[in-house]
Amino acid sequence: MAKPTPAVQPIELACAADDLTLEMTRWLSHLRAERRLSPKTSEAYARDVRQFLEFLGEHWGRRVTLAGFSALEASDVRAFMAMRRASEIGSRSLMRALAGLRSFGRFLEREGKGKVGALSAIRAPKVGKSLPKPIQVAAAKRFADADERAGETRDPWIWARDAAVMALLYGSGLRISEALGLKRRDVPLPGAGDVLVVTGKGNKTRMVPVLQNVLALVQDYVAMCPHPLPAEGPIFVGARGGPLSPRIIQLTMERLRGALGLPDSATPHALRHSFATHLLSRGGDLRAIQELLGHASLSTTQIYTGIDSERLLEVYRTAHPRA
Secondary structure (H helix, E strand, C coil): CCCCCCCCCCCCCCCCCHHHHHHHHHHHHHHHHHHCCHHHHHHHHHHHHHHHHHHHHHCCCCCEEHHHHHHHHHHCCCCCHHHHHCCCHHHHHHHHHHHHHHHHHHHHHCCCCCCCCCHHHHHCCCCCCCCCCCCCCHHHHHHHHHHHHHCCCHHHHHHHHHHHHHHHHHCCCCCHHHHHEEHHHCCCCCCCCCCEEECCCHHHHHEEEECCHHHHHHHHHHCCCCCCCCCCCCEEEEECCCCHHHHHHHHHHHHHHHCCCCCCCCCCCHHHHHHHHHHHHCCCCHHHHHHHCCCHHHHHHHHHHHHHHHHHHHHHHHHHHHH
């Protein structure tokens, strides 16, 4: 059964009139209930629109009404972007802020509350493409080795849990939220299956293969876990038996990458990048990798071709005999 959508609290803004804050509250409910955006994305959009309204209140010297917002001029939006840029906000954050404003503007237009044409007239800032930094195969495997944690003061079942989570991130290319969202019934016993049904972004499900040695690591953790793990409950739990926080896995990786001499880029998400990169370098089909990762667009997956090309060029520069 789907989880109920949490109610959105009414927006309170001293710089905005009641008619505009009402529409903003309705828009946020729409994002959660109909668009099914993640809570983090919805919160980011709300924060960006709130900052824009606060800016307009100061910029215009009066409260922002619904009619005033609909009559925005492109110069108002450019002034806001310039102010944010002066605060050393990066291009990606500016692009997200513009996306949030446009989403709010489209919502108002659909609801017959006015057309905010100025938002469409602004070009999104250019964002330089940065390639994900994969972890080498040997190091990626060591993250999933519980023996690497020997000597720590934590309970052995917690070592086993963290090893199982990271094995899923690298072995099946899961996002950390997808791994921690798995219920016990979702994970087959070793020898009883080789597929996981994962719930990804937008509550979309997909099937991903899972290796038997990864299932064995999960089963080792389950056997050692002192807390009850009902079939309908999360398979990975925290020290007190509650849902496991992603931050715990992030901290574990921080400790391990220090011990392994790896850079700060070795994060839980880097294990997912490594999964895709290593598959591609061994002849994996790009569209198949797209399906495994749960990318909506092939263009998102194509970033890994850049990583592989860079690796090949590095091999060429290192190995090719100079004339």
